[in-house]
Amino acid sequence: MPVGGRMSPGVTFERIYRELKRQLRDGVLAPGAPVEPAVIGHELGASITPVRDALHRLTGEQLVETPQHNGFRVPRLTEMELRDLYAWNGLVIGVATSRAKVDMVRDIRPPEDAETIAGRTAAMFLRIAAATGSGENLRAVGQLNDRLAPFRRAEQQVLDGLAEELEEMTGLAAAIGRTRLNRALARYHQRRTTETPRILAATLNAHA
Template sequence: MNPGPTFDRVYLALKEQLLSGAFVPGAHLEPVAIGEHLNASITPVRDALHRLVGERIVEAPRHNGFRVPAPTEAELRDLYGWNAELLGLALRGACGRMRADRAHGRAATVSASDLTAWHAADLFRFVARRHGNPELEAAVENMSDRLAPLRLAERAVFADFEDEILVLRSLVAAWEAGALRREVAAYHRRRQRQVPELLLAWRHLPGMPETTIK
């Protein structure tokens, strides 16, 4: 892998585009075209794509080129389900740590005003960090990356999307463990029920046809 600054620049720029929904699901990612777009040679582009394959943000089917993942309905339900499982595990561990910290008068707090700009990924990252296991935190972070384009699509599918995030923010700020566990579970079940609509909305995110690199 190329460890130089060009690789870092290309990797971060390409990852940002993928997470921001700049590519349609299943879009072919051509290293030469990406290199021209990012003013880079093919080597750091291919290295960046291989790293993103390792993170499961990009696919390399049969090692025959690169493409944006295009999950089926069943696969997307599984992704949401696994994210819910990870967060359930994080919440169980975090609640135990919170009880111990409160017993010793050292519980960490966060105010609702601190969370004003936080969205689902930020809230879930905070929960994972409270668990205290770096491996779990990394797993939650990776799931947030893989679901990032879908979270943009969620805004088009759920009319009360912002209200839902406000509820999560308030529960995280107050650290109401039982209510937070129930809300996180309901959050994911709701998305699992709307998977067909979410996949359709993902395909029609603003700007997609113009920004896809083929």
């Protein structure tokens, strides 16, 4: 709430944090690009302190990195790192499907870009995680969604049949058909680990 015509520090921090996270998820900031707190503060109308605080929080979420503790930058994943990230997503979702309870499946408020395949995929994975009743699983899936968001958009330039793939998994997730869902999820992640070089190239080319 504004105090003396100015926003309180907590409100300013949350505004900066959410906007930076949106830019990172949407791929506005190029992989490997430096993130200058002074520049961000000027663009978003804030002092450098809440910007640095937000960047430190995003570093903890692995959306930003501090190479050798010398400034901030957007992570630029290697092929191996992206494969590992897809594999980790598969493991976390696998745990969620094994623990999901039919009577706990409920709607999760979709992200702002839920009209896209990438957004609907993120919402589906959140729904599966929510069905476990585990806050830890839900947070883990949410963070993976954030880190994979730019790559999921790039997948649309590389992989065919994404809408059909998502429709199949969404239907199986709603029914909690574990065996068939696990097979569909295994195919989903295998496709992406196989096509990691092309997905990574498409992500980088978006900023060429």
